Structure formats: structure tokens, C-alpha cells
């Protein structure tokens with residue numbers, strides 16, 4: 766997915782596109798609102814209940830240099846001009862893993878779920894990783910979460926589950942399930 770390219774979204778009126786570092790900087794408030802919506806809804810995405818808008822913006826601000834350096838790709842879904850979804854591709858930095866990337870911050874706003882945006886964002890992330898020469902994607906997700914269902918529905922292979930890996934936003938231990946997908950091969 767070249768930086769200027771957009772990706773066909775399944776939902777009418779929705780657009781999937783890659784944000785440059787400057788565009789991400791200009792969208793910090795919207796990106797932050799999306800992340801706080803996910804945490805407030807109980808999603809296990811590294812943060813705890815009470816996660817504030819300014820903390821969410823700080824998280825996204827921290828992504829900007831990584832995007833600028835080409836170490837991460839941020840793809841967003843927009844509906845009616847508003848950001849309603851994100852996914853981040855992180856290129857593995859290890860010299861012996863030049864073919865691998867991780868998927869993270871797969872978020873769709875609670876008002877826009879089950880319309881295919883998650884599936885489309887994931888496909889866009891896979892396409893962007895492929896275009897960058899990566900052939901293996903890895904992620905972890907809260908066991909039995911919507912994310913777990915999404916990756917299973919999108920052809921990812923479940924490796925296994927680590928019990929008690931993280932806390933839910935309200936402090937309950939939850940398992941993490943590891944997935945991988947080989948991409949870009951005929």
C-alpha cells in the first residue's frame with residue numbers, strides 16, 4: 766500500500782488509507798478518541814480503565830517518529846471524514862527477521878463495528894506488509910475476544926494461548942492467543 770494509496774472499503778462511504786507521519790500528527794485527537802473508546806469498551810489493548818484522552822494522544826504521538834522512519838505503517842478507516850478504525854504494521858527490527866512484521870492497534874470504533882471495517886483494515890495491513898516485502902505476520906489478541914474471532918475469520922493460524930497474559934481494563938487476568946499468517950505467496 767503506497768503512502769498515497771487508498772484501499773477499497775466494504776462499507777459505502779468508508780475509506781481505508783495510510784497516514785503519513787504529518788497526517789497522523791494532525792489526527793492525534795481523533796486517533797486518541799478511538800483508543801479511549803476501545804479501552805472504555807473493555808478491550809485489552811495495553812491500557813487500563815480510566816485511560817484518559819491525553820494519555821491516548823501521548824500513545825499516538827509516540828508512534829509518529831516510528832512512522833516517519835518507516836518502521837511502522839498506520840492505516841486508518843474513515844467514515845464521513847471521521848477516523849473510525851486503525852491498524853498498525855510494525856516491521857520486525859531484528860536483522861534475522863527481515864521478512865516479519867507484527868500487527869497491532871486493530872481498532873474499530875464501537876459505533877462502526879460488524880460492518881466489515883475490521884476485515885478490510887486487516888486486508889489493507891496485509892497488503893501493505895506484502896508490498897514492503899514482508900511475508901510473515903504475527904499478532905496476539907485477548908483470548909475469545911472480537912479480535913480473536915476476526916483473525917480466525919480472516920485466515921490467520923492460531924498458535925496457542927498464554928493464560929493470564931494481561932489484565933482487562935477492569936483488572937481481570939485474561940489470556941492471549943497468538944496468531945500468524947504467511948502472506949504474499951502465490
Ligand SMILES: CC(C)(COP(=O)(O)OP(=O)(O)OC[C@H]1O[C@@H](n2cnc3c(N)ncnc32)[C@H](O)[C@@H]1OP(=O)(O)O)[C@@H](O)C(=O)NCCC(=O)NCCS
Pocket residue numbers: 803808809810870871872873874877878879880881882883884885905906907910911912913914915916918
Ligand atoms: C476486533 C474489531 C477490530 C473487529 O472490527 P469489526 O469492524 O467489528 O470487524 P468486522 O465487521 O470486519 O468483522 C469481520 C469478521 O470478524 C468476526 N467478528 C468480528 N467481531 C466479532 C464479534 N464481536 N463476535 C464474533 N465474531 C466477530 C466475524 O466473523 C466477522 O464477520 P461477520 O460480521 O460477517 O460475521 C473490533 O471489534 C474492535 O475494535 N474491538 C475492540 C478492540 C480490539 O479488541 N481489537 C483487537 C486487538 S488485538
